[in-house]
Amino acid sequence: MSNEQRFWHRLSGHLILAGGALILIALGQFQWHDATETELVVSTAVSTQPPVAEVQTEATAVPPTQVPQGVLPVINDNSLAPLPNPRTYHTKLPAHNFQMHEVAEGETPNIIADKYGISADTLLGGNSWLSQESNQLQVGAQLIILPVDGVLHEVRAGETLESIAELYRVSASDIIAYEPNNLEFPFYRLVPESDLLIPGASIGQFFFTAPKSVATNAAGQPQWKVFGTGTYIWPINGRCLTQFYNGFHPAIDISAGEGSPVYASDTGTVTYASFASGTYYDYGNLIVINHGNGFETFYAHLSSIGVFPGQTVTQGELIGFTGNTGRSSGPHIHFEIRDNDFRSNPLSRLGGGYQDCS
Numbered sequence: 001m002s003n004e005q006r007f008w009h010r011l012s013g014h015l016i017l018a019g020g021a022l023i024l025i026a027l028g029q030f031q032w033h034d035a036t037e038t039e040l041v042v043s044t045a046v047s048t049q050p051p052v053a054e055v056q057t058e059a060t061a062v063p064p065t066q067v068p069q070g071v072l073p074v075i076n077d078n079s080l081a082p083l084p085n086p087r088t089y090h091t092k093l094p095a096h097n098f099q100m101h102e103v104a105e106g107e108t109p110n111i112i113a114d115k116y117g118i119s120a121d122t123l124l125g126g127n128s129w130l131s132q133e134s135n136q137l138q139v140g141a142q143l144i145i146l147p148v149d150g151v152l153h154e155v156r157a158g159e160t161l162e163s164i165a166e167l168y169r170v171s172a173s174d175i176i177a178y179e180p181n182n183l184e185f186p187f188y189r190l191v192p193e194s195d196l197l198i199p200g201a202s203i204g205q206f207f208f209t210a211p212k213s214v215a216t217n218a219a220g221q222p223q224w225k226v227f228g229t230g231t232y233i234w235p236i237n238g239r240c241l242t243q244f245y246n247g248f249h250p251a252i253d254i255s256a257g258e259g260s261p262v263y264a265s266d267t268g269t270v271t272y273a274s275f276a277s278g279t280y281y282d283y284g285n286l287i288v289i290n291h292g293n294g295f296e297t298f299y300a301h302l303s304s305i306g307v308f309p310g311q312t313v314t315q316g317e318l319i320g321f322t323g324n325t326g327r328s329s330g331p332h333i334h335f336e337i338r339d340n341d342f343r344s345n346p347l348s349r350l351g352g353g354y355q356d357c358s
């Protein structure tokens with residue numbers, strides 16, 4: 001059947017169901033539950049929706065499937081499901097079937113992601129409760145493994161396909177085309193509280209927090225020997241920006257030939273200076289400088305590192321050379337300025353004079 005034929009076929013089915021329902025309501029013996037049409041699929045174990053039952057003619061509620069706590073928020077309240085109105089077109093719920101992964105000792109986001117052939121970002125996409133700090137990944141944590149790269153999005157009342165597509169900067173047709181989302185022609189109705197998989201979307205990347213200090217006092221507070229000036233200079237001589245700051249990329253990428261000198265953006269203490277593999281592979285060779293005033297700067301994808309942890313550096317001092325290590329598609333430097341762990345826009349402190357090379 002074509003989509004249109006299927007629609008009219010269903011509509012006639014609905015009218016019959018609706019007619020029957022109205023008679024039952026009139027007799028005062030009928031109470032609606034969250035049930036919709038009989039062809040609805042049964043939710044999988046990790047769905048946030050209670051299982052959909054066939055239309056009930058008795059006043060007993062259908063108990064929701066027991067889903068392991070802590071996996072996803074479980075909606076036990078049937079009143080959250082849309083009220084079936086006999087005049088409306090009932091919508092299929094998404095029917096996802098996800099694998100689960102229990103984090104084992106020594107596993108990092110990228111090791112787990114590689115096992116399933118997905119990106120590390122998709123671990124965040126399927127488990128929005130997960131900390132983006134890669135060191136926080138707990139052994140024994142149960143992760144939902146999405147079958148494709150993307151984000152699991154819980155639909156909220158008032159959202160539309162278009163608003164969700166815009167939120168994740170993907171096309172609505174990609175969301176429709178993902179079959180387990182069960183979005184049906186012609187209305188593509190969304191069910192509040194149900195989970196849509198948004199293929200190709202991302203809610204962020206794992207990041208790595210460098211040790212705060214190499215020396216602490218009795219109270220555990222860092223004892224810095226030098227402090228930043230509070231001003232920041234460009235870390236390389238180039239000003240050609242290939243990627244700007246945004247929520248998905250809280251840094252700037254500056255294009256530079258392999259082996260260009262990298263300078264300390266401000267005075268501080270080196271807290272990290274090595275390949276970030278085990279903790280955060282994306283950065284490649286990484287230098288982190290703590291400026292002792294709540295600020296840190298990150299210099300990533302380096303070809304070589306000329307400083308060691310604990311070393312103090314002054315603003316403008318040569319610390320390494322640019323490269324293409326880690327998740328990088330060409331020689332450039334990925335530069336972050338963190339203000340008390342918040343990754344701020346470096347351009348607001350570096351000033352102008354740059355070109356848009358994106």
Ligand SMILES: [Zn+2]
Nearest residue numbers: 251252253334
């Ligand atoms: Zn970058």
